[in-house]
Amino acid sequence: MYRILKQRERITTAKNLRDNAVPERIEWNAGQSTVFFSDGGQANGSCIHCPNMPCIEYAPTELLVEGFNDFPADLDQRVCPTAAITWNIEDSAPSVNLDECISCGLCVARCPVGAIQFNPGVGAIVNDTENAYFQLSHDRVTQEIVDSIIARLANIPINGSFALENDELIEDVHNRILAKLKTAPKLPQHLTRNLLIALGNSAAMRRQGDVNIRMEIVSSNTDSKGTAEVEFGAGVLDAPRNILDNVAVLHSRYNVPKEEISAFIVSLALPNQRTEYWQVIKDINSVLEIKIGSITVTALMLLLWARQSLLASQDAMFYADSENRSIRASLEASLNRALNISLGHYGVAESSK
Amino acid sequence: MLRFPNPGSDIPGFIRIFQALFESLKEAQPFSLDDMSRTMVTQNLATSSGYMGEQALERSTRADRSRDPLFNQSKMYSELYRTLGWLHPLPHNRLNFTFTFLGAHVAAARRDPDSIFRESVLGIAYPNSILEVLGNHHLRPFACILRTISALDGILCRDEMIVGSLSLENDQSTEGFNAMVQRVRALRGNYRRLDAALNEVSRTRGITLVTMGNYTRFPLAVLEWSGWTIKERRRNIYGKPYVFHVLTEEGRNQVEWINSALDLRGADLAAFDVEISNALIRYSFYKMLERAGFDISSLADELLKDALICKPVFGERVLPVLFSPFQELAPDTVQPLFPLTYTPTDTATQVAIPEPVQLQNAPNVAEAANTQITLSRSKVDVSQQITVELPIIQEIRNAGLRFGNDINQVTEYLATFYQSANKDVFYPLVANLFCAIDYQCEVTRGGVNYQRWDAFITDPEQSIPIEIKSPGEELFISVKAIRQALENKVIFLSRRPYPTQENTTSLVVGFNPPNERAAVATLIEDIYQTFNISVGVIDFRSLLKLVASSVLEQKEHNKTQLQTLRGIINVSNT
Numbered sequence: 001m002y003r004i005l006k007q008r009e010r011i012t013t014a015k016n017l018r019d020n021a022v023p024e025r026i027e028w029n030a031g032q033s034t035v036f037f038s039d040g041g042q043a044n045g046s047c048i049h050c051p052n053m054p055c056i057e058y059a060p061t062e063l064l065v066e067g068f069n070d071f072p073a074d075l076d077q078r079v080c081p082t083a084a085i086t087w088n089i090e091d092s093a094p095s096v097n098l099d100e101c102i103s104c105g106l107c108v109a110r111c112p113v114g115a116i117q118f119n120p121g122v123g124a125i126v127n128d129t130e131n132a133y134f135q136l137s138h139d140r141v142t143q144e145i146v147d148s149i150i151a152r153l154a155n156i157p158i159n160g161s162f163a164l165e166n167d168e169l170i171e172d173v174h175n176r177i178l179a180k181l182k183t184a185p186k187l188p189q190h191l192t193r194n195l196l197i198a199l200g201n202s203a204a205m206r207r208q209g210d211v212n213i214r215m216e217i218v219s220s221n222t223d224s225k226g227t228a229e230v231e232f233g234a235g236v237l238d239a240p241r242n243i244l245d246n247v248a249v250l251h252s253r254y255n256v257p258k259e260e261i262s263a264f265i266v267s268l269a270l271p272n273q274r275t276e277y278w279q280v281i282k283d284i285n286s287v288l289e290i291k292i293g294s295i296t297v298t299a300l301m302l303l304l305w306a307r308q309s310l311l312a313s314q315d316a317m318f319y320a321d322s323e324n325r326s327i328r329a330s331l332e333a334s335l336n337r338a339l340n341i342s343l344g345h346y347g348v349a350e351s352s353k
Numbered sequence: 354m355l356r357f358p359n360p361g362s363d364i365p366g367f368i369r370i371f372q373a374l375f376e377s378l379k380e381a382q383p384f385s386l387d388d389m390s391r392t393m394v395t396q397n398l399a400t401s402s403g404y405m406g407e408q409a410l411e412r413s414t415r416a417d418r419s420r421d422p423l424f425n426q427s428k429m430y431s432e433l434y435r436t437l438g439w440l441h442p443l444p445h446n447r448l449n450f451t452f453t454f455l456g457a458h459v460a461a462a463r464r465d466p467d468s469i470f471r472e473s474v475l476g477i478a479y480p481n482s483i484l485e486v487l488g489n490h491h492l493r494p495f496a497c498i499l500r501t502i503s504a505l506d507g508i509l510c511r512d513e514m515i516v517g518s519l520s521l522e523n524d525q526s527t528e529g530f531n532a533m534v535q536r537v538r539a540l541r542g543n544y545r546r547l548d549a550a551l552n553e554v555s556r557t558r559g560i561t562l563v564t565m566g567n568y569t570r571f572p573l574a575v576l577e578w579s580g581w582t583i584k585e586r587r588r589n590i591y592g593k594p595y596v597f598h599v600l601t602e603e604g605r606n607q608v609e610w611i612n613s614a615l616d617l618r619g620a621d622l623a624a625f626d627v628e629i630s631n632a633l634i635r636y637s638f639y640k641m642l643e644r645a646g647f648d649i650s651s652l653a654d655e656l657l658k659d660a661l662i663c664k665p666v667f668g669e670r671v672l673p674v675l676f677s678p679f680q681e682l683a684p685d686t687v688q689p690l691f692p693l694t695y696t697p698t699d700t701a702t703q704v705a706i707p708e709p710v711q712l713q714n715a716p717n718v719a720e721a722a723n724t725q726i727t728l729s730r731s732k733v734d735v736s737q738q739i740t741v742e743l744p745i746i747q748e749i750r751n752a753g754l755r756f757g758n759d760i761n762q763v764t765e766y767l768a769t770f771y772q773s774a775n776k777d778v779f780y781p782l783v784a785n786l787f788c789a790i791d792y793q794c795e796v797t798r799g800g801v802n803y804q805r806w807d808a809f810i811t812d813p814e815q816s817i818p819i820e821i822k823s824p825g826e827e828l829f830i831s832v833k834a835i836r837q838a839l840e841n842k843v844i845f846l847s848r849r850p851y852p853t854q855e856n857t858t859s860l861v862v863g864f865n866p867p868n869e870r871a872a873v874a875t876l877i878e879d880i881y882q883t884f885n886i887s888v889g890v891i892d893f894r895s896l897l898k899l900v901a902s903s904v905l906e907q908k909e910h911n912k913t914q915l916q917t918l919r920g921i922i923n924v925s926n927t
Contacts, residue, residue: 004454004457004458004461005458005461005642005647005648005649005651005652006461006647006648007461007462007463007464007465007645007646007647007648008646008647008648009464009648010464069397070397072398072399073397074363075366075369076365076366089465089646183583183584185362207363207366208361208362208363208366209361209362209363209366214832240840241836241839241840242836244836244839244840244843244884245832245835245836245839245876245879245880248876248879248880248882248883248884249876251879251882252879252880252882252883253879258883276803276805279803280805280840280843282847283843283846284843284847286847287843287846287847288843
């Protein structure tokens with residue numbers, strides 16, 4: 001009788017965190033992480049070759065959204081919405097194709113030891129170089145070895161940001177996204193889903209081609225259940241009415257109380273000032289008492305770079321309307337500092353026109 | 354022309370569905386299309402009729418299976434899974450299936466399912482003993498397409514694929530293949546030549562141009578997803594922009610491999626004795642798995658023996674073999690060579706087989722209340738009271754004369770007359786029809802951004818925004834129009850351009866009633882339950898009926914019913 005064969009497994013050498021090293025804190029600066037130890041030493045985070053590849057894929061359970069078990073989710077486990085980070089079976093560590101990287105920072109945030117550097121204008125780079133504290137062993141890597149290293153780094157303070165936003169970085173990211181939109185049609189939804197997860201929510205995106213359910217994104221956290229429309233083009237003007245459809249379905253068919261539904265629109269840039277969009281958002285709030293948030297995907301990214309969380313809720317999700325077309329104040333409140341980008345720059349925090 | 358069904362462009366999702374089906378149904382073979390539907394729905398891999406989960410299954414199921422969306426989806430998936438060799442039909446019941454040994458490996462390919470998909474795609478060949486494919490094709494389509502792109506300077510557009518690779522009768526004939534390449538090359542430089550060739554294929558095969566385009570969706574999605582091609586828009590080939598599929602380095606490497614391999618077809622095995630034939634089957638299958646990332650080291654000795662047996666075929670040098678036995682050979686030929694067995698530890702976590710759902714006709718769709726508009730005899734001739742000259746009234750009268758005042762015939766005649774009307778004709782027509790039954794109705798002036806509705810009825814208390822969809826925009830009223838009607842009402846209530854009340858309807862007027870009646874009716878009800886806003890839907894014929902009844906029979910309609918309409922209109926006499 002014939003048994004089913006297995007696919008060849010990756011055989012990678014483990015990297016250990018030196019036995020007597022006691023990590024005290026991690027500092028992020030200029031896109032690189034440094035681990036400081038109690039003996040006064042320090043070392044850059046170095047890839048520990050995790051068998052479960054958290055920088056590359058989510059575990060299936062990470063893609064579940066409480067309360068939306070039946071939602072037709074696209075179970076694409078890729079962390080990188082452009083599949084820029086891969087790990088060939090012959091290689092010791094993952095690597096990033098810088099031509100595909102959009103500098104979102106998602107893989108950077110996923111690495112448990114801070115081994116992925118964030119290089120503005122270049123992209124993410126995996127550091128696999130061993131050093132005095134992260135050293136190659138003779139053993140084959142196992143999940144147990146990796147988990148024990150992660151446990152030693154857990155609960156220590158992490159300071160600093162992956163990157164500090166600036167006009168040049170925003171322009172670079174914006175252009176990279178635009179370039180990828182032609183070849184990656186589900187990039188907007190995929191990127192949004194993953195950013196929401198990275199910011200502390202559960203989130204799911206609708207399967208491509210499923211024409212029966214109209215909601216694009218559902219999310220959940222301890223405070224609320226959410227629905228989002230993702231529009232990177234002119235379709236953003238239709239998004240408010242689409243959101244109302246989603247809210248009606250969630251409330252009427254799935255019994256989610258209206259006040260617990262967070263509804264928001266994720267765009268590449270905030271709509272122009274003169275469009276009716278802002279007035280319609282205000283009308284909806286006035287008549288239906290529903291605050292539809294407007295947030296840009298770059299805004300979500302810079303929150304991630306700043307290592308902040310953003311739990312979607314009706315109050316949190318960046319409400320702006322015809323009386324105030326800016327989400328700058330909301331962003332700065334989340335960052336707890338001033339935003340380091342010019343007014344209207346690429347429509348990240350306020351309309352560019 | 355060779356045709357492929359279209360499962361959509363989400364190929365990883367397509368693979369995931371198969372893997373889930375395998376986990377659920379491997380202990381319940383043979384299984385039916387309904388088993389597949391049930392599994393997909395209960396594992397959240399399919400929805401239907403705007404619902405998820407068990408409700409999707411209930412609402413999809415129809416006595417007429419051809420109208421059962423989930424059944425048809427399962428049927429389409431099963432066809433493709435058979436094409437890829439992952440399922441085999443039962444010999445005497447082709448709508449019941451078992452998983453193949455190849456399919457079991459697809460299910461086991463958790464680390465890298467993409468490679469085995471690519472190998473399966475390359476393994477597709479016609480004719481074969483698994484599928485009954487129309488047309489006289491002796492073709493390994495994906496290998497042929499890749500070789501064609503390579504031969505045509507590394508680029509090929511969709512239409513060239515149709516008239517070239519997918520219309521080739523025998524790709525194993527060097528002469529025939531070269532002639533096809535030259536034929537396509539000769540079309541280049543003038544798009545009219547390409548159009549003529551395309552039309553000729555359409556005429557000869559009896560397939561419309563649109564359908565031919567649809568048949569290419571799956572192969573084009575596969576080429577790009579596999580990394581073999583990228584899309585580029587080029588103008589210099591035909592003098593106008595065409596999307597070309599350009600061979601990548603990976604694609605070129607794949608072509609090189611194809612050209613170096615022994616391209617074996619099922620029919621070729623007849624030339625060999627049973628020992629060689631069986632050895633070829635085993636050898637080619639396991640080498641295919643090896644290329645797909647599977648560890649075949651435990652079979653090294655057996656494969657060496659098989660390679661020696663196949664020496665008369667290979668010659669002095671062992672060649673790579675392009676042949677996928679489960680995709681070409683009859684199940685009773687190939688399955689005995691690979692008796693499938695597996696233990697639970699060999700595969701991913703087992704999923705409980707869902708309990709069978711009692712399949713029954715879908716429950717009646719609960720339509721919203723307040724859809725009735727009743728007509729009753731009027732004391733006056735309303736149309737005589739309309740002081741503004743409305744051409745539509747005269748048109749109705751003329752039609753009435755022609756058809757003996759038969760309302761249904763008059764309605765149908767005018768509906769046919771206006772079935773191609775664009776916005777410029779249809780919007781004012783709709784407004785005039787409302788005017789003809791004594792409403793103050795106007796079309797919104799163009800360029801007034803804040804008036805997002807297409808027309809509106811003014812009233813001292815119950816003004817109504819109207820969303821209109823001309824037949825040119827949308828032949829059947831859809832959920833899109835319902836959403837717009839909701840937004841219109843919200844704006845009406847917020848900005849109060851005209852007096853209105855919360856319970857006044859927001860209307861949608863379109864040419865035909867909704868094609869997806871259930872989805873529209875359900876959304877209207879969802880909106881009402883959530884926002885307490887009524888959306889009413891009037892199709893063109895119903896509106897004509899209201900007006901014709903007024904003009905020709907002096908019947909009036911219940912205005913209150915129309916002003917509070919919620920749901921899809923139903924006009925009836927008292």
